[in-house]
Amino acid sequence: MENQEIPKALIIIFGATGDLAKRKLFPSIHRLYQNGKIGEDFAVVGIGRRSWSNDLFRSNVRNSLGDDVTEKESEAFISHFYYHPFDVSDSASYKSLGTLLNDLESDYHTEGNRIFYLAMAPQFFGTIANNLKKHNLKSDSGWSRLVIEKPFGHDYDSARKLNDQITSAFDESQIYRIDHYLGKEMVQNIEVIRFANGIFEHLWNNRFISNVQITSSEALGVEDRANYYDVSGATRDMVQNHMLQMVTLLAMEPPINLNPEEIRSEKIKILRAIRAVDEDNIDNYFVRGQYGPGKMFGKKLRGYQEEAEELKNSDTETYVAGKIMIDNYRWAGVPFYIRTGKRLEKKCTKIVVEFQDIPLNLYQEKRRGKSPNLLVINIQPNEGVTLFLNAKKPGMGSFAEPIKLSYTHEAVNSVNTPEAYEKLLHDCMVGDTTNFSHWDEVSLSWRFVDRILKKWSKEEPDFPNYAAGTMGPQEADDLLEKDGFHWWPTNNEDD
Ligand SMILES: NC(=O)C1=CN([C@@H]2O[C@H](COP(=O)(O)OP(=O)(O)OC[C@H]3O[C@@H](n4cnc5c(N)ncnc54)[C@H](OP(=O)(O)O)[C@@H]3O)[C@@H](O)[C@H]2O)C=CC1
Numbered sequence: 159m160e161n162q163e164i165p166k167a168l169i170i171i172f173g174a175t176g177d178l179a180k181r182k183l184f185p186s187i188h189r190l191y192q193n194g195k196i197g198e199d200f201a202v203v204g205i206g207r208r209s210w211s212n213d214l215f216r217s218n219v220r221n222s223l224g225d226d227v228t229e230k231e232s233e234a235f236i237s238h239f240y241y242h243p244f245d246v247s248d249s250a251s252y253k254s255l256g257t258l259l260n261d262l263e264s265d266y267h268t269e270g271n272r273i274f275y276l277a278m279a280p281q282f283f284g285t286i287a288n289n290l291k292k293h294n295l296k297s298d299s300g301w302s303r304l305v306i307e308k309p310f311g312h313d314y315d316s317a318r319k320l321n322d323q324i325t326s327a328f329d330e331s332q333i334y335r336i337d338h339y340l341g342k343e344m345v346q347n348i349e350v351i352r353f354a355n356g357i358f359e360h361l362w363n364n365r366f367i368s369n370v371q372i373t374s375s376e377a378l379g380v381e382d383r384a385n386y387y388d389v390s391g392a393t394r395d396m397v398q399n400h401m402l403q404m405v406t407l408l409a410m411e412p413p414i415n416l417n418p419e420e421i422r423s424e425k426i427k428i429l430r431a432i433r434a435v436d437e438d439n440i441d442n443y444f445v446r447g448q449y450g451p452g453k454m455f456g457k458k459l460r461g462y463q464e465e466a467e468e469l470k471n472s473d474t475e476t477y478v479a480g481k482i483m484i485d486n487y488r489w490a491g492v493p494f495y496i497r498t499g500k501r502l503e504k505k506c507t508k509i510v511v512e513f514q515d516i517p518l519n520l521y522q523e524k525r526r527g528k529s530p531n532l533l534v535i536n537i538q539p540n541e542g543v544t545l546f547l548n549a550k551k552p553g554m555g556s557f558a559e560p561i562k563l564s565y566t567h568e569a570v571n572s573v574n575t576p577e578a579y580e581k582l583l584h585d586c587m588v589g590d591t592t593n594f595s596h597w598d599e600v601s602l603s604w605r606f607v608d609r610i611l612k613k614w615s616k617e618e619p620d621f622p623n624y625a626a627g628t629m630g631p632q633e634a635d636d637l638l639e640k641d642g643f644h645w646w647p648t649n650n651e652d653d
């Protein structure tokens with residue numbers, strides 16, 4: 159990791175007229191500017207095919223910042239933005255891009271530092287990386303970094319091919335593969351909660367933990383991303399990346415220090431230890447679903463197949479739940495349950511660590527139902543940690559009742575935590591690769607989900623199998639019930 163001086167760089171965004179740039183990248187760069195994380199020594203070059211002028215590009219950047227930012231505040235910021243239209247498959251156009259970058263480099267004193275941010279469909283990644291190399295756009299004087307958006311491939315083979323293309327132009331150390339969950343405040347907090355608290359780390363194993371549950375539910379449906387989503391599905395869209403990343407952070411051994419290489423090496427060991435389930439056995443570990451018509455807040459909702467013409471008769475899964483077993487000394491026998499899906503009851507990402515009961519619980523008979531100790535890490539929409547304990551029920555007699563100790567992040571920090579993209583962009587500018595995915599992680603994750611997808615591709619699912627606005631198909635509940643567990647609720651008010 160490099161030192162944390164105010165970074166100076168040119169940021170070249172391929173796909174600057176697109177949705178991601180508008181919704182996430184421009185506002186994040188603005189927050190970095192507003193908060194003094196970047197100074198005046200930066201410029202952004204936007205690339206797309208649309209024949210926009212610098213002025214039109216700047217006014218789009220300005221609009222992306224929302225109404226809370228005044229014209230005066232935005233003026234200085236947008237003056238750092240330049241637009242350079244061309245088709246990225248037109249090799250000759252990279253020459254003029256090079257000239258523009260050299261000019262801006264001297265105007266903005268960026269010392270040769272360049273971030274090439276590929277906010278475009280993956281089929282362009284190889285072409286762009288090759289042209290950047292061929293036309294010497296990688297800097298000789300400063301550093302050059304390539305930021306790549308998901309999806310990183312469609313399966314292991316295509317990811318491997320994509321990686322070969324990129325690594326023929328950039329070293330692994332220059333490649334920053336974005337997984338925006340790794341930029342979320344409470345996902346980053348997993349390591350701190352585990353490794354800075356004696357009370358947890360000593361219990362963090364199969365002798366004291368009975369199971370771990372990770373839920374990432376979305377109330378939104380497929381929206382206007384039918385083309386992308388229908389070839390992806392929930393497994394490629396969420397499990398291969400975000401969900402498995404959270405599993406590795408929860409399960410990894412303490413690294414010898416906090417260097418990116420050490421953390422990565424521990425995460426990779428977990429991915430290698432995840433049980434590779436036989437094809438015949440996959441139904442005992444993973445279930446899939448697709449939403450049908452339903453209701454949310456009294457409003458009727460369409461089913462997935464009715465959301466767009468091209469989704470008619472689709473057998474793409476919009477929901478996945480699974481049991482992941484990590485066959486190593488620490489975790490043997492402890493299921494890590496994951497579930498994620500669209501058009502569920504509510505937007506919620508949370509982790510529940512369920513501790514085993516004590517060998518002889520004197521209050522067992524007097525308790526209503528099961529109330530094991532739970533550590534809940536709330537990732538969104540609320541950020542915080544809750545520990546569920548049992549204490550005496552106030553009043554006569556001696557009965558135990560569950561109580562909770564809660565820490566809500568916003569209440570303590572009062573300011574909004576930075577957006578995931580804001581942190582990740584800053585990490586990239588200071589050369590911190592900790593929260594980006596290494597090829598070894600990506601490849602092992604693909605190998606894991608490929609087995610599941612291969613099995614599913616051979617069978618016709620009985621879709622739809624859950625109503626929009628519910629928490630998913632019955633099969634997901636059965637998955638835990640047969641192990642003697644149940645999903646802990648996602649009610650945010652219970653956190
Ligand atoms: N949007 C999101 O929330 C998220 C997006 N992503 C990923 O980010 C990437 C971009 O997504 P998104 O912004 O939604 O996509 P959009 O379709 O909104 O934007 C695509 C961008 O690519 C440009 N483009 C397309 N073809 C060419 C070409 N031949 N030459 C030059 N520019 C071209 C378009 O510019 P023009 O039309 O002017 O040519 C546009 O700026 C994708 O990989 C997506 O999976 C990842 C996570 C979330």
Ligand SMILES: O=C1O[C@H](COP(=O)(O)O)[C@@H](O)[C@H](O)[C@H]1O
Nearest residue numbers: 308338374376395396400507538
């Ligand atoms: O990567 C993706 O993530 C979003 C969910 O992200 P979140 O930060 O809102 O939890 C998901 O909607 C999208 O389909 C997927 O591509």
